[in-house]
Amino acid sequence: ADEALQLFGAYGTTDEFLIQKLYRDARVKLIEDGTTEVLSLEGAGDLIRNY
Structure with missing residues (x-):
């Protein structure tokens, strides 16, 4: 979304x-x-707990 807004410049606002x-x-x-x-x-916490 950030990149799309940058492409539109001021028109994106x-x-x-x-x-x-x-x-x-x-x-x-x-x-x-x-x-x-x-x-x-x-x-990451979920992965560690499940490991």
Whole structure:
């Protein structure tokens, strides 16, 4: 999503283009699920416990 927004530049932040909604929704989903680092740590912990 970040790369797509960079390709669109300033147009990616206006309501005129679908990319703005897609980027916004993707960012909300990341916040909702947790940061990549936290999810990685949780996954690593699960692997260690199951090993």
